[in-house]
Amino acid sequence: MTHLITAAQLAHEIEEVVVLDVRWALTTANTPAGREDYDAGHVPGAFFVDLDRELAAPAGEGGRHPLPDPAVVEALLRRAGITEHSRVVVYDAKESYAAARAWWVLRWVGVSDVRVLDGGYAAWVSAGLPISTEEPLDRHGDIVVRAGQLPTLDATAAAALARDGVLLDARAVERYAGETEPIDPVPGHVPGAVNSPTTEWVTADGTFRRDLAEHWAQVRAGREGPVGVYCGSGVTAAHHVLALAELGVDAVLYPGSWSEWIRDPRRPVATGRTPG
Template sequence: MSHLLSAADLAHEIEDVTVLDVRWALTTANTPAGREDYEAGHVPGAFFVDLDTELAAPAGEGGRHPLPDPAVVEALARRAGITERSRVVVYDAKESYAAARAWWVLRWAGVPDVRVLDGGYAAWVSGRLPVSTEEPADRHGDFEVRPGQLPTLDAGGAAELAREGLLLDARAPERYAGESEPVDPVAGHVPGAVNVPTAAWLSEDGTFRRDLRDHWERLSAGRDVDGRPVGVYCGSGVTAAHEMLALAELGVDTVLYPGSWSEWIRDPARPVATGPQPG
């Protein structure tokens, strides 16, 4: 079953699903994001979710977006009325970076059925589907979160996987190479990690490209990925989930390093590699 849902399909199912709006941006200096966007218009019935406070713990030793407190996720699920039988659809503005984080966190917390609106709110609006400015009332649900339903890597596990399996770095090539680092204080990558920029999984309209299988085969050429564990990291564990979503569409099982680069560099004893992707 696909983890993605088209805007037309969501419109058809809107009465039977719980919809979460996860619009977010790493920097909002020049672009209104999050709550302001939601209040200006959203998919009817959607609940707003704040990525920084509901899908992540405060920044610290665990990186810029550590895994959230399970109690916080449970409060979110109960506010939205999520149950064991709920079908949940998450979306963000367009590219599904933040939506993928919600998709991963909710499944990690035990929500069984979570899908992503492919193309986000932009796809909904371009389909001339109805929008709303009304915020739904708290549904006072009783969902009990069960954290740990998806596996994760710590820094040691990521290092081991880079040596013995396949560790993917989902960031842009210039950040991987250490040529540019606009967010974190140290540039470079985990030694042995392979750069697979997650932005390349997308079409211009923000939907996932239709040739995902061919794209993955080109990226993995010369690498024996069959049967090997595949880990994914990025800057802080947000866009890594987006890459995991793309691979999940292909049936490739992956494991997240939640702390990602922003946690890796907090220990100066951990090695840092620079330079472009070999080969």
Template sequence: MDTTSPLISVDELVRALDGSQPPVLLDIRWQLGGPPGAQEYAAGHLPGAHYLDLDRELAAPPGPAGRHPLPDPEVLAAALRRAGVRGDRPVVVYDAGPATSAARAWWLLRWAGHPDVRVLDGGLAAWRSAGRPESTDTPPAGEGDFKPRPGRLPTVDADGAAALAREGLLLDARAAERYRGEVEPVDPRAGHIPGAVSAPTTENLGPDGRFRPVVELDRRFRELGADEQRVGVYCGSGVTAAHQALALAVTGRSAVLYPGSWSEWSADPARPAATGAERG
């Protein structure tokens, strides 16, 4: 399977599934506040896909490290083995469409050392739009052999995120109104990390729910200053930030992820919160 891009189109995936080494398919449907992804998976999914639970298998329990801390490597390993993930076989992850939760799985697998992971561009919505078949059958547990080796992608803690905001470029992937501090539906305080720059992930996508062309994404990140300094990404709990990292990767750029993100930062009263539209 061609891995020149971290994204794969429906047509490319169909060809890959017909090839000599078809990819393992992982369904990562999840959204804040529900409905539960497992129910949506049961109602219809890509044939042969295994479902992974973002809250339980792709994150540790919420706590001082945020709402979606990085998972225990053993928990992650067990989930990937059950899904049939192997170190020598490609993996394609997808969600309902915007690629937010799929990006979390992509980032985690790359962080854990898997060499060949791609995200279905447009997700299940694109698959359905192309008239491709779905299944309600749950495949039997796989016999994967992949062993996570955490740390293959860089991360920072709260101090590191603060330093990046001062000395580099820290992109806030949340909606602009949350960055400005006008609303905060989930976390303890409104606002953003001082010095961070607003860069909502919704602007990575076109009207059809697919990622914008590379030339447009490249221009977006260049205008944000991503070519001139070390880039970090954060969001509410480290999920949407992975979408930003994925969009950057589409353009050939790399990013450091702050897993605790605003859910960790805002829970610490010693950490300052900035508001308004300007960087600061």
């Protein structure tokens, strides 16, 4: 089963699904990122989702984007009228980085039928489909979430997986290598982790590349064992989990990611462009 949906498919099913707009940018994390874009135009009937406030808890010991309070996610789902049996489509501006976080969080709390609009809002607009500036009314749903429906890694499990399996670091190679670190106070990577930049899993138009299997084979390079993924704060790593799910690979997210790993100075840090 694919976890993706095209703009044309969404247009055909628009009356049968709940649509969530998760446009977001890391550089505007202290404001309702994406809200202005949503107000300017969105897929008709879509509900706006604030990633920083509804798909993550406040920054702290768990990193910059810890897993959200289930009650907050429940309130979001109820606002959109989502039940555990609803068919849900999520999208962001283009590359599906933020949408993948929504896809993961909703499945984590028990919503099983969630798909991502491949190519995001850009694909919808490019297809010449209608847009709206009207915000739907609160649907007052009554869903009860069940957090923990997907497995996660903590720092200890991530370290073990880097030794005994395949732990992917989804950040840009310069950050992985410790050559630059524009966000977190400590540069480098989890020792043994394999760099796999998120940007390399999508094409120029923001859609997932069609040769995902071949790309995965190159990234994995013959390594065996279970697969886990982390990034800076657990957002773009979910994009890897989504891409691998398309291939039938059950990758596990390390939600705290690098921003949580470095909070304990006893944890080792590696630098350089090889797993180390």
